[in-house]
Amino acid sequence: MSDPRDDDDEALGWAGDDDPTLTPVGVPERETSASASPAPATAPARKTVLDEAEEAEDLAAERELAAAEAAGAQMSSFALIGFGILGGVYLLFTIGWIISFGRYEQPIDVDFTVLSHRVALALAVAAPPLWFVVTLLVGQRADIRYRFLWLVIGMLVLVPWPFLMGA
Template sequence: MTSGYSDGDNRDDALGWAGDDDPTLASGDEAGETGETASAAGPGSGEPPEGWTVTGPASAVEAKAAADAAATRVATSSLALVSLGIFGGIYLLYTIGWFIGAGRIQIPTSDVVSEFMFMLGLWLAVAAPAVWFAVTFWLTRAHPRARFGWLLIGVILLVPLSFISGPGVIA
């Protein structure tokens, strides 16, 4: 029975890449054997070879802190995701409520500046729930308990009173 390698090919050739024998790809130990230096500053100096740049943390302490931070990142639990979805839905309904409520309000002034300021305040009120949710989500990435606390505070503070109380309350 023949192996199919009658041309004298080596079976290990299938496991190699073209250019594996390139001397510029030698590791530090192999470079020392060939007479080349592993780095221009000398081995163990902590300096990268000439022409190289360090990416990531520059010191071992920073590298360990970055690795620890990456290891402590925990995936968001199912309960947290469902809660965020519920809060997102509440804030979406609040935005819609403020939009409908702002459309019902009659502008009480005839001065151009006062009218502009009143309209600006109405549209900022419409945008407030969406902005509150986005900013809370962004600023409390590392503190999930604080995130839910601030989202709950926003649910209480941003109730669309103009929608709930009906038109004609502001006169």
């Protein structure tokens, strides 16, 4: 009668598994020579690779957690007040553009020049709120100083000169 342990060992392998001339599919020569060595020599190497992989996953998880905490961090009171004031200035700019273009008489005839003029008026009215919103959304991950810088640049660019000059 045969030993049942021999049957179990046979079930886990194929005939010819121990043939050194056979290389596994997709495994380079370096890895096959390392795998051909006795099991105790490869076991610590596999453990280190697994440990390194676990450490890398832990570091990645910690980085994700830190990024989530940084994204959820509240702005300072100064920043909120500053953004509110700048938002109010941009709102006043929009109102200034609307008032200044309300003063112009629009011709009833519609040709290309009148149509392009109306498109330019609509873009001029929409520019301040768009600049404000886009600066806040695009600069969300940037430092607060850069957002303030771009908002100040927008204030200088989008001043409603026709309203201020009384035209």
